[in-house]
Amino acid sequence: MFNLDIIYITLINLVKYLIFGLILPFNFMFYQTVEFFAFNFGLFNYFESDKLSNIVTWSLYGILPSDTNLTLTNNTTVINWLNNSDMTFYLIIFASSLIIIPTLGLIKSLILYFYKKKFEYNFKKIIIKLFFISYLPITTLVVKNLILLQTNSFELSMITITILSLIVIGFPALIYYFIFGKKKRYWRRKFYFLIEPFAVYYKYLSVLFILRKISISVLINLFKTYPLIINSIYLTFNFISTILYIKYKPFDNIYIRNQVIINMGVEILTLLLNYILILYRDRSRQCVYIIIGLQIICLILNIFFLYKIRLNNSNHETLEYVENIQMSQIISETTENEVVKCSIPFWAEQEFFSSIDEADDINANNNINANNNINANNNINANNNINANNNINAINNINAHNYINVSSNSINIGNNYEDDIVI
16 A cells, blocks of 8 residues: 555656646746646645645645645555655655656657657756756755754755755756856757747846745745735735736747736736635635636636747748758858758747847947947047147238238338438
């Protein structure tokens, strides 16, 4: 019974890895919203059913630190073991996902190759997605064990510190290196989904999405103790985020922009309705139905947006994909009469136009500075010309004055000469 329970719980927790790691295109907002629905469901236990609450929470989020019953049977040995080592158990689940999901991805790629004669498999991309998916539940469990660090055993404390160093801190630093490091062009090409949905000047948002999960993990751990305060903090946090999204428009795709507004709006409404669940638990049944209805509508709209986003991206995909070939090599091997026929990947097209935009801004600033310098030089030259003209005029005045003096003297001499003749 022990092994069956462990296998059963592990399989339920692997559902989200299967959904977000393989089937759907990776979408930051969709996954963030589904996570919110799942842990909010687990924190409030809408229908007061441990079985239903566990299935929803585990399959779409993971193991919450507030779980009191991590099994669906009456096996007390399993209950005690899981309650005392939930983080260790979730690490087992995560390690299982690192084996199972890439294997399923390889099978999927082989099937597509069999039908379409096109093999595409990126093991590193799948692993990075799995870390994104597991980051919030692992961070939540790490924060829980840090709060209980004095009461935990030495082994559990060492595991917590190790995970905190390698995953909670190291993963955001790794993503930042991929986007802005020395080999950013290479890593952006490998993990283009990290920057694909964002506008040119907001490529860092994927890092902010990870850092946001750290703050949420703290709120989840404190929710049971301070529900009103934590719910208010989360509501304020989401409200400010929504205003910033609307003001700065960090997403290029219009469907993602609409998705952000709808998802954040539903999250804010859910947090407002949470006050009824907190203050009037006995009379909150209708409120629960409203929350579930909003979440279902939101998920349906998200599926529609994902379809539109996927359709929009497919229009940019090319029939042939040339990988790891330098354009300079292709050009050098062709003659003037030959035409280079190759496809340009969408990531390269986006990077190219983004670099043009950035270069245009730099050139525009340089042109402005150059024009200012030219104008300044022109002003200096104009001043020099004015000074030169003044000098010329001064010289002319002096010469004219001298000429007048000379003429006067000549006239005087002439008069004297005439007087001499008369005499």
